[in-house]
Amino acid sequence: MKLWVTPKGDRWLCAECQKQYEKQIEEEKWRVAFEKWEPMLRCSDCGHSDLDVLD
């Protein structure tokens, strides 16, 4: 999971949601603060963790 720095504050996004935000990421110049593989982290958008997206 990556922590993105956005104009509206920091948010965690999973790989799937990152695809949906690609355009916004580019337009608003989001950047990755850091990346962490931590099962407890939840995506701010879909609410899933990195470990349960395969379901």
Ligand SMILES: [Zn+2]
């Ligand atoms: Zn997500």
